[in-house]
Amino acid sequence: GQGGDGGSKAARMPPGPPAVPVLGHLHLVKKPMHVTMSRLAERYGPVFRRAVVVSSPECASECFTEHDVTFANRPRFDSQLLVTFNGAALVSSSYGAHWRNLRRIVAVHLLSAHRVSLMSGLIAGEVRAMVRRMYRAAAASPGGAAKIQLKRRLFELSLSVLMETIAQTKATRPETDPDTDMSVEAQEFKQILDEIIPHLSAANLWDYLPALRWFDVFGVKNKILAAVSRRDLRRLIDAERRRLDDGNESESEKKSMIAVLLTLQKTEPEIYTDNMITALCASMFTAGTEITSTTTEWAMSLLLNHPETLKKPQAEIDASVRSSRLIAADNVPRLAHLQCVVRETLRLCPAVPMLMPHLSSADCKVGGYNVPRGTMLLVNAYAVHRDPAAWEEPERFMPERFEGGGCDALLLMPFGMGRRRCPGETLALRTVALVLGTLIQCFDWERVGGAKVDMAAGGGLTMPKLVPLEAMCRPRDVMGGVFKSVRGVRWVRIQSISNSV
Numbered sequence: 013g014q015g016g017d018g019g020s021k022a023a024r025m026p027p028g029p030p031a032v033p034v035l036g037h038l039h040l041v042k043k044p045m046h047v048t049m050s051r052l053a054e055r056y057g058p059v060f061r062r063a064v065v066v067s068s069p070e071c072a073s074e075c076f077t078e079h080d081v082t083f084a085n086r087p088r089f090d091s092q093l094l095v096t097f098n099g100a101a102l103v104s105s106s107y108g109a110h111w112r113n114l115r116r117i118v119a120v121h122l123l124s125a126h127r128v129s130l131m132s133g134l135i136a137g138e139v140r141a142m143v144r145r146m147y148r149a150a151a152a153s154p155g156g157a158a159k160i161q162l163k164r165r166l167f168e169l170s171l172s173v174l175m176e177t178i179a180q181t182k183a184t185r186p187e188t189d190p191d192t193d194m195s196v197e198a199q200e201f202k203q204i205l206d207e208i209i210p211h212l213s214a215a216n217l218w219d220y221l222p223a224l225r226w227f228d229v230f231g232v233k234n235k236i237l238a239a240v241s242r243r244d245l246r247r248l249i250d251a252e253r254r255r256l257d258d259g260n261e262s263e264s265e266k267k268s269m270i271a272v273l274l275t276l277q278k279t280e281p282e283i284y285t286d287n288m289i290t291a292l293c294a295s296m297f298t299a300g301t302e303i304t305s306t307t308t309e310w311a312m313s314l315l316l317n318h319p320e321t322l323k324k325p326q327a328e329i330d331a332s333v334r335s336s337r338l339i340a341a342d343n344v345p346r347l348a349h350l351q352c353v354v355r356e357t358l359r360l361c362p363a364v365p366m367l368m369p370h371l372s373s374a375d376c377k378v379g380g381y382n383v384p385r386g387t388m389l390l391v392n393a394y395a396v397h398r399d400p401a402a403w404e405e406p407e408r409f410m411p412e413r414f415e416g417g418g419c420d421a422l423l424l425m426p427f428g429m430g431r432r433r434c435p436g437e438t439l440a441l442r443t444v445a446l447v448l449g450t451l452i453q454c455f456d457w458e459r460v461g462g463a464k465v466d467m468a469a470g471g472g473l474t475m476p477k478l479v480p481l482e483a484m485c486r487p488r489d490v491m492g493g494v495f496k497s498v499r500g501v502r503w504v505r506i507q508s509i510s511n512s513v
């Protein structure tokens with residue numbers, strides 16, 4: 013931290029705008045939060061008062077290495093409390109025995125690399141169903157290209173992936189047409205999330221800016237919505253319990269997260285209560301759905317605005333599977349160019365631009381400034397990723413900067429760092445890369461009407477695209493064979509549609 017209020021370094025408090033505390037300024041709402049914070053950081057240096065906002069790579073890594081335990085707590089926000097079951101969920105839980113326990117369960121039993129590879133077939137199945145629907149839409153369109161509402165498709169996909177990994181609502185229903193959209197359960201959850209998410213980002217802003225508390229229009233609604241999602245989660249748990257009792261899937265390694273937790277419940281019922289299972293699943297739905305699909309939406313937007321950068325990953329995919337089949341999850345780690353695109357997207361468009369707020373549990377010093385106990389810490393990953401001192405041409409979309417390990421030494425923190433780092437990273441990266449890879453393997457993409465994709469971002473804790481992404485999708489000729497052969501009969505039907513166009 014440079015600049016400052018003067019005085020001896022030991023006694024220095026972080027600099028901030030004069031008079032009113034930074035986060036009480038109502039006029040800051042006009043811009044997305046991370047942009048506002050970057051501007052303030054330019055003026056006042058990388059750390060400032062009240063809630064401390066850290067914007068430089070050096071200070072960010074200091075917070076999550078030396079002071080990681082000190083900042084491992086979370087501030088409690090009224091609006092979040094309503095949606096995360098009174099702080100019992102992993103995301104908002106205070107640092108302590110309860111959080112440690114939940115975190116261990118998630119890391120070991122639900123989202124470990126091993127479990128994610130067990131889930132890969134499931135993820136791939138959902139992705140295949142989505143591209144099949146897109147193919148059908150394109151085949152039925154005049155000219156062979158369809159306008160796809162990518163935002164909606166990607167959100168539904170992300171929800172379906174989570175729904176199936178959490179509860180396997182489709183696998184247990186032999187009559188379900190794998191080609192149809194989401195399961196009934198996923199559709200019900202979609203309705204709930206559709207209602208909660210806009211309020212969440214607004215409510216988050218309202219948390220940061222005390223003046224907005226006067227306009228408490230969300231409180232009541234959130235309470236109702238939280239109750240609804242709790243009831244629906246109970247239903248999922250009961251259904252899964254019946255399946256286990258019937259002897260289905262109990263031996264299978266590929267069982268759902270709820271089934272894993274219910275199996276643990278049998279031996280340690282006092283730890284794995286239904287309440288705890290409900291809270292954990294709610295955490296995953298709220299933390300995992302929108303963020304994952306938003307990331308893929310940003311990636312597609314960047315690629316559409318830079319069509320030349322699409323060539324390398326597309327050629328790499330074609331070479332690796334020789335157009336004879338769709339890429340599978342286990343191809344992904346070897347698709348280096350695709351990985352570069354994902355990393356560059358996470359650098360430029362970290363879907364959680366200020367990470368989640370932390371709270372200090374002891375006095376400490378960051379960048380030489382005193383940070384008293386009980387200070388809220390926001391780490392501006394968005395600014396860290398665009399730090400001109402670290403990154404060459406930081407504003408440019410240049411996936412190749414990561415080729416051959418270039419930039420490995422630079423701080424990239426879209427999933428955070430330290431104890432509170434996102435536990436869903438492996439699942440998220442696997443999903444984003446597989447979805448993106450399959451989309452560019454199967455289709456050529458074009459902007460609607462040729463105009464550049466609007467890259468404006470919305471505000472709040474997450475960074476959604478302000479204008480929902482739509483794009484034109486045209487099946488690639490080289491993929492004709494695959495589209496025809498996947499799941500025989502169904503594809504014959506599709507083929508006949510495309511012949512008739």
Ligand code: HEM
Nearest residue numbers: 102103296299300304307364367368427428432434436440
């Ligand atoms: C591209 C997708 C994702 C991104 C960019 C992302 C990013 C983040 C970030 C920045 C945090 C906060 C770190 C901090 O506190 O400093 C976080 C926390 C968390 N994420 Fe993710 N996440 C993604 C996907 C997921 C998925 C798919 C899941 C679960 C299925 C998940 C579950 C969680 C949970 C439970 C926490 C809270 C951890 C804790 O407080 O101990 N995330 N994530």
